[in-house]
Amino acid sequence: MSLSIKTPLLESLPLSQISGTKVWMKMEAMQPSGSFKIRGIGHACARHHARGAKRFLSSSGGNAGLAVAYAGRRLGLPVIVVVPETTSERARHLLALENAEVIVHGKSWFEANELARSLLTPEDAFLHPFDDPLLWEGHASMIDEIMADGVVPDAVILSVGGGGLIAGVDEGLRRNGLAQVPIFAVETEGMASYSASLNAGHLVELPALSGVATSLGARQVCPRAFELSKERPVYPVLVTDRQAVDACLTFLDDHRTLVEPACGASLAVVYGNAIDLKGFQNVLIIVCGGSTATVGSLKGFGNQN
Numbered sequence: 001m002s003l004s005i006k007t008p009l010l011e012s013l014p015l016s017q018i019s020g021t022k023v024w025m026k027m028e029a030m031q032p033s034g035s036f037k038i039r040g041i042g043h044a045c046a047r048h049h050a051r052g053a054k055r056f057l058s059s060s061g062g063n064a065g066l067a068v069a070y071a072g073r074r075l076g077l078p079v080i081v082v083v084p085e086t087t088s089e090r091a092r093h094l095l096a097l098e099n100a101e102v103i104v105h106g107k108s109w110f111e112a113n114e115l116a117r118s119l120l121t122p123e124d125a126f127l128h129p130f131d132d133p134l135l136w137e138g139h140a141s142m143i144d145e146i147m148a149d150g151v152v153p154d155a156v157i158l159s160v161g162g163g164g165l166i167a168g169v170d171e172g173l174r175r176n177g178l179a180q181v182p183i184f185a186v187e188t189e190g191m192a193s194y195s196a197s198l199n200a201g202h203l204v205e206l207p208a209l210s211g212v213a214t215s216l217g218a219r220q221v222c223p224r225a226f227e228l229s230k231e232r233p234v235y236p237v238l239v240t241d242r243q244a245v246d247a248c249l250t251f252l253d254d255h256r257t258l259v260e261p262a263c264g265a266s267l268a269v270v271y272g273n274a275i276d277l278k279g280f281q282n283v284l285i286i287v288c289g290g291s292t293a294t295v296g297s298l299k300g301f302g303n304q305n
């Protein structure tokens with residue numbers, strides 16, 4: 001049983017017009033948990049379940065936690081998600097809707113994660129949000145679907161947080177004979193841990209993170225995300241929070257789908273014509289989704305700052 005679904009691959013006329021080439025959207029926002037994360041996490045949870053795991057643990061109050069909660073509900077296993085006090089009411093509500101037990105602990109993710117780890121028994125499986133080869137193997141299925149739909153991308157645009165998505169897309173491209181297709185790796189300025197590492201030539205840990213694209217908030221990317229940048233062309237691209245939020249609102253009008261700023265960051269690259277895509281024939285943008293934004297939160301962005 002697959003816990004993720006086959007998502008639509010749609011041609012975007014607005015994005016194609018702006019960039020002067022064909023832009024395809026992989027609509028991961030349509031996944032049952034609201035983001036691409038269920039591909040990898042669903043794949044990992046199914047494996048853990050098959051080998052006898054009796055409970056899932058997560059310390060993510062975002063889309064990774066939601067994917068674990070969804071997977072647990074579908075597989076009939078209990079799920080505990082430990083989140084810090086800073087986690088929004090909306091995120092807690094969405095987790096509770098999935099029947100996960102939500103434990104609020106500590107001022108930061110670090111403390112929540114420590115508690116989650118301390119609860120681990122041999123019968124549990126702990127799901128990491130991005131640094132796990134099982135996750136990448138599951139994420140890679142989105143590229144298999146695109147190829148089965150008859151589209152061969154010659155450039156990919158995606159968002160980078162901890163680097164699980166890019167590691168999975170890289171794996172999917174490689175297993176479909178597309179090892180040299182370039183990837184444009186997008187972050188917001190306050191969450192730019194990947195571009196910092198690419199620019200430095202080694203893994204860099206940022207002292208702090210900031211901004212609205214919370215799903216991109218990893219102070220350091222996983223080592224695999226860094227390594228793959230030596231095996232294929234990877235170009236870091238940065239956008240502002242304002243650009244990411246505006247892209248979400250324009251995308252909502254254009255394609256009737258609400259996504260988080262973490263996903264809007266990738267869309268902003270095309271809406272803002274930030275990179276020249278004319279040399280490519282079939283540009284693929286991963287519409288990675290996200291469930292924690294609302295129309296109200298997007299519209300209200302900037303009013304308080």
Ligand SMILES: *Cc1c(COP(=O)(O)O)cnc(C)c1O
Nearest residue numbers: 063161162163164165262289290
């Ligand atoms: C998790 C997530 C990302 C970043 O993915 P990583 O695997 O951490 O790089 C981007 N957008 C959304 C909506 C996410 O949930």
